[in-house]
Amino acid sequence: xxxxxxxxxxxxxxxxxxxxxxxxxxxxxxxxxxxxxxxxxxxxxxxxxxxxxxxxxxxxxxxxxxxxxxxxxxxxxxxxxxxxxxxxxxxxxxxxxxxxxxxxxxxxxxxxxxxxxxxxxxxxxxxxxxxxxxxxxxxxxxxxxxxxxxxxxxxxxxxxxxxxxxxxxxxxxxxxxxxxxxxxxxxxxxxxxxxxxxxxxxxxxxxxxxxxxxxxxxxxxxxxxxxxxxxxxxxxxxxxxxxxxxxxxxxxxxxxxxxxxxxxxxxxxxxxxxxxxxxxxxxxxxxxxxxxxxxxxxxxxxxxxxxxxxxxxx
Numbered sequence: 016x017x018x019x020x021x022x023x024x025x026x027x028x029x030x031x032x033x034x035x036x037x038x039x040x041x042x043x044x045x046x047x048x049x050x051x052x053x054x055x056x057x058x059x060x061x062x063x064x065x066x067x068x069x070x071x072x073x074x075x076x077x078x079x080x081x082x083x084x085x086x087x088x089x090x091x092x093x094x095x096x097x098x099x100x101x102x103x104x105x106x107x108x109x110x111x112x113x114x115x116x117x118x119x120x121x122x123x124x125x126x127x128x129x130x131x132x133x134x135x136x137x138x139x140x141x142x143x144x145x146x147x148x149x150x151x152x153x154x155x156x157x158x159x160x161x162x163x164x165x166x167x168x169x170x171x172x173x174x175x176x177x178x179x180x181x182x183x184x185x186x187x188x189x190x191x192x193x194x195x196x197x198x199x200x201x202x203x204x205x206x207x208x209x210x211x212x213x214x215x216x217x218x219x220x221x222x223x224x225x226x227x228x229x230x231x232x233x234x235x236x237x238x239x240x241x242x243x244x245x246x247x248x249x250x251x252x253x254x255x256x257x258x259x260x261x262x263x264x265x266x267x268x269x270x271x272x273x274x275x276x277x278x279x280x281x282x283x284x285x286x287x288x289x290x291x292x293x294x295x296x297x298x299x300x301x302x303x304x305x306x307x308x309x310x311x312x313x314x315x316x317x318x319x320x321x322x323x324x325x326x327x328x329x
Contacts, residue, residue: 019230021223022046022064023242034068040103047107049303056304063226066200069096071141090203090215094121097199104196116193123180124202124220130174138173138219139163172218176225182232201225227283231290238287238295240280245299247313261314264288284315292317
């Protein structure tokens with residue numbers, strides 16, 4: 016079975032951890048062991064990943080190096096972070112699966128320059144700040160900011176992905192047994208000019224929506240969205256929280272969940288299931304093998320009659 020496995024930010028950096036190279040490698044090493052086990056079950060996988068903290072840190076470093084302007088734009092920083100993260104994922108997986116072939120591919124993703132997201136930045140990047148610090152930085156640097164849990168972060172435009180431009184190359188590699196790491200951070204956002212040429216866009220694409228699009232273009236058998244919670248929850252964070260184990264896409268919407276966390280994952284799962292009739296699942300990284308078997312996580316399927324809403328513990 017061909018699975019597009021999307022690694023959430025927890026695969027690279029857990030909330031509250033310092034953004035050091037050692038911490039990121041340790042987390043990626045853990046993720047690699049889980050992915051290797053999934054491959055050991057006989058599945059082919061294409062790996063995607065987030066980059067929010069990393070691209071935000073690169074943006075801070077670029078601004079510090081060029082205080083009077085001239086810093087690299089977000090599309091270039093996104094490509095830089097995707098190469099950096101992909102390198103570590105490829106190396107750690109290669110250390111476990113020495114007989115396999117790997118490729119890390121920078122991925123351009125076409126967006127609409129008229130997307131309304133450019134007027135409403137929502138995608139959090141970089142480190143979290145106390146509110147007072149965030150307000151000061153916003154005033155000094157012209158950042159839009161927004162709450163992120165009990166902290167605050169910089170937010171940037173997040174246009175909808177329309178096309179993964181390297182999908183045919185990825186498919187070519189997958190058909191030859193190569194494990195591909197791609198669409199890092201949602202891919203590098205680009206737009207098509209009137210003459211057909213491409214140029215980068217100052218934005219960050221949502222990794223889950225881009226992964227869903229990639230899975231559709233590759234005709235994957237499953238979309239697997241791995242995060243740091245064991246399932247999708249109703250009333251998450253409250254005393255009445257309940258794990259949703261199987262969902263029909265007709266019974267739920269991404270708008271029912273937080274826009275900065277579970278909402279895009281649920282929307283991505285629904286888009287894949289409705290477009291393909293194949294399953295999508297959301298769950299905890301360490302449970303990946305059990306999620307694919309239907310034993311853990313939240314599964315999304317298209318038919319309400321075949322997939323009743325279950326509010327039970329696994």
